Amino acid sequence: MRVVAAMSGGVDSAVAAARMLDAGHEVVGVHLALSQSAATLRESARGCCTIEDAGDARRVADVLGIPFYVWDMAERFRRDVVEDFRAEYAAGRTPNPCLRCNERIKFAALLDKALALGFDAVATGHYARVVEVPDASDASGRSGAGGGVRRELHRAVDAAKDQSYVLGVLDADQLARSFFPLGDTTKPEIRAEAAERGFYVANKPDSHDICFIADGDTRGWLTRELGEAPGEIVDADGTVVGQHRGAFAYTVGQRRGLALGRPAADGQPRYVVEVRPETNQVVVGTADLLGVNAMTGQHARWCGPAPEGVMRVGAQVRAHGEEYPATAWADGDHVEMRLDERIRGVAPGQSVVLYEGTRVVGSATIAASRLERDPVA
Amino acid sequence: MLPAALDAMTRQLAVVGNPSSLHRTGREARRAVEESREKIARALGARPSEVVFTSGGTESDNLAVKGTFWARRDADPARVRLLVGATEHHAVLDCVDFLVAHEGAKVTWLECTPEGFVEPVTVRRAIEQDPGSVALVSVMWANNEVGTVQDVRALAAVAHEFDVPFHTDAVQAAGHVPVDFAASGADLMSVTAHKLGGPIGVGALVVRRDATLVPLTHGGGQERQVRSGTLDAPAIVGFATALTAAVDTMEVETARLVALRDAIVERAMQVAPDVRPTGFWEPGDSTRRLPGNAHLLVPGCDGDSLLYLLDAAGVACSTGSACQAGVPQPSHVLLAMGVSESDARGALRLTLGHTSTEADVEAFLAALPAALERARRAREATS
Numbered sequence: 001m002r003v004v005a006a007m008s009g010g011v012d013s014a015v016a017a018a019r020m021l022d023a024g025h026e027v028v029g030v031h032l033a034l035s036q037s038a039a040t041l042r043e044s045a046r047g048c049c050t051i052e053d054a055g056d057a058r059r060v061a062d063v064l065g066i067p068f069y070v071w072d073m074a075e076r077f078r079r080d081v082v083e084d085f086r087a088e089y090a091a092g093r094t095p096n097p098c099l100r101c102n103e104r105i106k107f108a109a110l111l112d113k114a115l116a117l118g119f120d121a122v123a124t125g126h127y128a129r130v131v132e133v134p135d136a137s138d139a140s141g142r143s144g145a146g147g148g149v150r151r152e153l154h155r156a157v158d159a160a161k162d163q164s165y166v167l168g169v170l171d172a173d174q175l176a177r178s179f180f181p182l183g184d185t186t187k188p189e190i191r192a193e194a195a196e197r198g199f200y201v202a203n204k205p206d207s208h209d210i211c212f213i214a215d216g217d218t219r220g221w222l223t224r225e226l227g228e229a230p231g232e233i234v235d236a237d238g239t240v241v242g243q244h245r246g247a248f249a250y251t252v253g254q255r256r257g258l259a260l261g262r263p264a265a266d267g268q269p270r271y272v273v274e275v276r277p278e279t280n281q282v283v284v285g286t287a288d289l290l291g292v293n294a295m296t297g298q299h300a301r302w303c304g305p306a307p308e309g310v311m312r313v314g315a316q317v318r319a320h321g322e323e324y325p326a327t328a329w330a331d332g333d334h335v336e337m338r339l340d341e342r343i344r345g346v347a348p349g350q351s352v353v354l355y356e357g358t359r360v361v362g363s364a365t366i367a368a369s370r371l372e373r374d375p376v377a
Numbered sequence: 378m379l380p381a382a383l384d385a386m387t388r389q390l391a392v393v394g395n396p397s398s399l400h401r402t403g404r405e406a407r408r409a410v411e412e413s414r415e416k417i418a419r420a421l422g423a424r425p426s427e428v429v430f431t432s433g434g435t436e437s438d439n440l441a442v443k444g445t446f447w448a449r450r451d452a453d454p455a456r457v458r459l460l461v462g463a464t465e466h467h468a469v470l471d472c473v474d475f476l477v478a479h480e481g482a483k484v485t486w487l488e489c490t491p492e493g494f495v496e497p498v499t500v501r502r503a504i505e506q507d508p509g510s511v512a513l514v515s516v517m518w519a520n521n522e523v524g525t526v527q528d529v530r531a532l533a534a535v536a537h538e539f540d541v542p543f544h545t546d547a548v549q550a551a552g553h554v555p556v557d558f559a560a561s562g563a564d565l566m567s568v569t570a571h572k573l574g575g576p577i578g579v580g581a582l583v584v585r586r587d588a589t590l591v592p593l594t595h596g597g598g599q600e601r602q603v604r605s606g607t608l609d610a611p612a613i614v615g616f617a618t619a620l621t622a623a624v625d626t627m628e629v630e631t632a633r634l635v636a637l638r639d640a641i642v643e644r645a646m647q648v649a650p651d652v653r654p655t656g657f658w659e660p661g662d663s664t665r666r667l668p669g670n671a672h673l674l675v676p677g678c679d680g681d682s683l684l685y686l687l688d689a690a691g692v693a694c695s696t697g698s699a700c701q702a703g704v705p706q707p708s709h710v711l712l713a714m715g716v717s718e719s720d721a722r723g724a725l726r727l728t729l730g731h732t733s734t735e736a737d738v739e740a741f742l743a744a745l746p747a748a749l750e751r752a753r754r755a756r757e758a759t760s
Contacts, residue, residue: 073759116755
């Protein structure tokens with residue numbers, strides 16, 4: 001198969017490219033340039049698109065002896081990921097830009113360009129597994145990499161590194177064209193393999209932050225992008241208890257950085273329980289107000305055939321977060337979820353990814369969450 | 378590298394000797410260097426004493442632009458203005474940026490025609506803004522991207538009317554089109570070996586005896602005290618051999634390359650009617666466009682897609698010239714010529730040389746239609 005190996009310059013994508021080559025595929029390395037200008041590339045100290053990272057990726061491609069290209073997708077990234085991130089925060093929601101990037105850039109713009117150029121698939125260094133299962137019905141009529149078989153997305157064997165959450169946005173077509181060669185291996189093993197292969201990125205630190213916020217200060221970035229907008233911090237009955245410089249910088253469940261003038265009457269710590277962009281208010285309350293057991297998801301995307309009726313699932317609401325047992329009902333791109341237990345700190349805009357065992361069923365963007373007293377109907 | 382140059386260089390490598398030493402091996406190395414200097418001077422219409430060896434085109438341009446700027450300003454503090462073509466190579470452009478940022482230089486960019494020519498009247502007007510402030514005029518002999526060959530003699534003549542020195546970056550021209558330093562009237566001229574079949578890492582700045590330069594490197598005082606450093610005799614011998622061969626075969630080679638170049642341009646336009654050549658192109662011409670330069674604009678495509686598709690089909694070509702952090706940028710040359718940013722992204726350059734054959738041209742033309750179609754779909758997929 002002719003495969004584009006997306007190479008960030010890190011150790012994971014380097015080994016992923018090497019494994020695709022070992023598997024006998026014709027591999028071309030591609031580094032995505034996502035930063036707005038070359039100048040920013042030079043200044044960026046960390047993240048995944050510095051000039052050093054592009055050089056590291058090229059160095060690995062040279063060791064592997066594969067062609068290497070840098071594809072400039074900065075404009076698409078700005079429009080589809082950075083602008084979305086900003087608009088979501090401005091609307092009082094808490095987005096996950098890595099999911100958006102996978103949905104709209106890596107497995108959309110990158111994959112589409114690769115297909116147009118005559119490639120068959122894209123391989124990345126994400127920790128997740130694709131499992132092929134026989135597809136008796138094969139009603140889809142697709143002729144992708146999974147022709148005749150259905151491809152399922154599963155959690156990686158390394159639970160600490162599992163990245164299936166950020167891949168929960170992939171649909172069946174995208175999955176049919178995707179390879180994740182690292183899903184059966186642990187991170188320490190990948191580092192050891194990289195060292196054995198002679199990649200000098202073997203000990204390169206993992207990237208953690210949002211790549212387009214180089215200094216890791218999301219609140220500072222939002223304030224620069226959206227401008228200061230001073231407003232009130234109120235408690236659940238509307239009493240003003242403090243001031244803020246922009247409601248957009250607050251996330252449901254947040255406790256730190258509230259700088260409240262006076263302690264709560266009951267002496268309990270207070271958390272952000274709601275962000276109201278329309279009145280520029282941040283609502284705070286005690287921890288018990290954060291507990292929810294019902295969520296409404298929109299913009300659902302299914303990693304296989306769309307599920308019908310009621311299903312038992314595990315719901316994960318943040319990267320590397322816990323999985324909670326739940327019951328879900330899907331209706332098109334809308335999904336209702338009822339959790340067996342109350343959980344805290346679910347913010348609108350967050351993504352929920354649904355699992356059945358280790359299999360990713362799909363994902364949705366949380367539109368609302370609440371506490372339901374009634375038992376599941 | 379030209380086999381004869383490789384052979385001459387390899388033989389010289391086996392002879393140890395510092396051309397600055399007085400002992401026998403030193404004398405022998407010096408003889409090889411000086412014979413090479415004479416050959417290079419003869420091939421470029423210069424005197425041997427005018428040839429200053431450097432590490433290549435970039436160093437030659439740096440020495441010419443910075444060295445002249447400092448010397449001229451030292452003689453008269455009012456001379457801080459550089460008149461520089463907008464389509465110059467980065468080896469010149471970035472020297473200008475450096476001097477502006479750190480040395481108080483001012484710059485007047487010389488605009489070009491849509492075909493890439495700097496007209497004498499443009500130089501004249503730029504000087505006339507304030508003749509006493511001009512430190513240097515620099516316009517390249519031939520452009521590395523679009524192959525436009527300037528009328529250097531006419532441009533230098535304008536500078537000389539105002540007693541302003543004239544530098545030309547002839548890296549792309551030497552060995553490819555007739556270059557006569559003395560007849561051109563230029564005061565300084567940059568050349569490099571690896572663009573004409575010689576080794577990488579050696580070049581020269583040809584400097585008139587009466588030109589003043591502040592050196593960039595200081596040390597043993599080699600090369601008229603202008604460029605200190607032990608001379609690389611084997612590389613210099615390879616350079617001279619390659620340049621002599623290029624000049625000796627130029628007439629025949631030019632006719633051959635022009636035919637290949639014109640076939641690429643004409644037939645590419647037949648394959649895809651919206652493909653067009655950049656710069657000046659006239660079938661059969663070798664005086665206003667480099668014989669071996671075929672540079673095409675392919676609307677609706679990204680150059681890097683074309684490059685990948687053609688590379689996969691065994692055709693080596695390039696897109697723009699500048700890559701920043703590996704990201705293809707629209708070429709400053711094309712933008713200066715008035716090409717839109719979108720069209721500039723679809724630039725494709727094929728450079729023909731002594732190893733190029735008709736079979737290469739056929740391979741390119743055979744691969745082009747499918748590459749165009751796929752590259753267009755790839756751009757649609759990402760827009």
